[in-house]
Amino acid sequence: MRILLVSPRGEFLGRSRAFADFLRNSREMRTILHYWNGLGAALPTIAALTPPEHNVSIVDENYQTLDLNQDADIVGISAMTQQAVRAYEIARAFRQRGVYVVLGGIHATVAPDEAVRNVDTVFMGEAEQTWPQFLRNFQEGAAKRVYRASDYGPVDMTTIPLPRYDLLSGTRYPVVWVQATRGCPHDCEFCTASQVYGRSYRHKSPAQIAAEIREVKRYWKSAQVGFADDNMFVNRRFVSTLLDEFETLPFTWYAQSDIGIAGDRELLRRLHQTGCRIIFVGLESVVEGNLVNLNGNKWKARRFARYGEHIRAIQESGIGVYASFIVGMDEDDHSVFDRTIDFVNQHHIMGAQVTILTPFPGSRLRQRLLDSGRITSSDWRLYTAWNLVVSHPILTHAEIEEGLLRIYRSIYSEESYRDRARYFRQVFQNLVSCG
Numbered sequence: 353m354r355i356l357l358v359s360p361r362g363e364f365l366g367r368s369r370a371f372a373d374f375l376r377n378s379r380e381m382r383t384i385l386h387y388w389n390g391l392g393a394a395l396p397t398i399a400a401l402t403p404p405e406h407n408v409s410i411v412d413e414n415y416q417t418l419d420l421n422q423d424a425d426i427v428g429i430s431a432m433t434q435q436a437v438r439a440y441e442i443a444r445a446f447r448q449r450g451v452y453v454v455l456g457g458i459h460a461t462v463a464p465d466e467a468v469r470n471v472d473t474v475f476m477g478e479a480e481q482t483w484p485q486f487l488r489n490f491q492e493g494a495a496k497r498v499y500r501a502s503d504y505g506p507v508d509m510t511t512i513p514l515p516r517y518d519l520l521s522g523t524r525y526p527v528v529w530v531q532a533t534r535g536c537p538h539d540c541e542f543c544t545a546s547q548v549y550g551r552s553y554r555h556k557s558p559a560q561i562a563a564e565i566r567e568v569k570r571y572w573k574s575a576q577v578g579f580a581d582d583n584m585f586v587n588r589r590f591v592s593t594l595l596d597e598f599e600t601l602p603f604t605w606y607a608q609s610d611i612g613i614a615g616d617r618e619l620l621r622r623l624h625q626t627g628c629r630i631i632f633v634g635l636e637s638v639v640e641g642n643l644v645n646l647n648g649n650k651w652k653a654r655r656f657a658r659y660g661e662h663i664r665a666i667q668e669s670g671i672g673v674y675a676s677f678i679v680g681m682d683e684d685d686h687s688v689f690d691r692t693i694d695f696v697n698q699h700h701i702m703g704a705q706v707t708i709l710t711p712f713p714g715s716r717l718r719q720r721l722l723d724s725g726r727i728t729s730s731d732w733r734l735y736t737a738w739n740l741v742v743s744h745p746i747l748t749h750a751e752i753e754e755g756l757l758r759i760y761r762s763i764y765s766e767e768s769y770r771d772r773a774r775y776f777r778q779v780f781q782n783l784v785s786c787g
């Protein structure tokens with residue numbers, strides 16, 4: 353069979369014209385966005401799970417042109433929520449010509465009833481077990497409408513094959529995202545990570561991950577390696593053996609983690625030593641009240657008072673913190689914008705991603721805001737986390753949009769940039785003089 357796998361074109365920013373103008377004129381923001389996109393592991397992994405007798409190709413619409421008239425027996429689409437509308441357009445075009453279309457990824461997992469109205473088969477959750485089963489069923493003429501990963505149990509990640517990066521080797525990616533682990537124990541109200549992958553923590557073997565990195569470097573020598581894992585360092589014993597493996601690989605990398613790593617100086621030392629240069633950390637808010645109901649055990653609220661100290665510990669290890677904050681949370685008032693600016697500047701945070709509270713389907717937040725009638729739009733094209741799609745108890749739409757822009761203009765101003773550069777020069781001098 354000819355199987356075409358597609359990553360649909362997505363909207364990744366907001367619709368504010370003022371914000372678009374700012375981006376056009378901000379060198380630092382353009383650089384950040386350049387390195388924020390790139391190639392994910394989902395479709396190359398699906399390709400690797402496809403038996404070799406089939407002919408598989410991948411089109412990433414964010415970097416390539418998709419020919420809607422090309423021949424295929426099956427079109428498989430993977431989409432996040434902001435890509436869903438485009439995914440359905442692609443599905444319509446192929447289905448009109450009688451091509452069988454399937455949809456997986458986060459959006460299909462959390463909105464299966466909608467997805468099943470737009471495609472022939474929907475995959476909910478991890479596809480490592482369901483995709484080969486679907487292919488067998490399809491060839492027998494017995495494909496099901498919905499395949500649920502939960503019917504098969506959690507995937508043993510050590511059995512996942514090497515992703516078929518070769519299928520996209522001709523495309524220039526600034527960053528390639530490798531997936532080493534799945535799951536996050538924290539279950540934050542706005543996040544779907546714990547819903548999609550569960551709260552228990554699983555990982556590939558260190559040798560398997562190293563093989564993926566070698567494969568990435570084989571095709572994209574100058575691309576950055578980012579780890580797509582939502583929270584990479586939860587299991588410290590695993591991380592220790594992974595870093596042993598990384599010591600044999602000359603590469604620089606970045607990852608996402610909760611702030612809990614800050615208390616482990618030896619881990620920070622080894623992360624830096626093995627090439628980790630940036631860690632994305634979800635701090636979520638500079639307003640403590642917003643963190644209190646975020647997760648059942650108040651994990652982030654309990655660390656709030658030491659956020660500054662933790663950031664210093666990570667950055668003084670030679671690893672820049674790229675912090676994410678959300679504005680438009682319930683406890684925010686007019687002061688949240690200046691408080692966020694002050695926090696980022698005061699702690700010399702290397703970079704910050706500030707987004708607007710978004711009730712993604714599948715999140716506990718969405719249910720709460722639906723129950724209180726506060727969701728103002730379910731146009732998925734607006735679900736980039738840069739548009740306001742809910743009503744706020746105090747702030748207006750215009751105040752949130754203008755406040756967000758003010759934050760970006762300030763933290764990415766020439767002056768702030770120079771301050772940060774000075775700070776990091778000092779950090780690196782200290783590291784060199786300490787050996």
Ligand code: SF4
Pocket residue numbers: 536537538539540543544545546582583610634
């Ligand atoms: S810590 Fe991060 S990945 Fe985990 S649930 Fe919270 S926001 Fe999601």
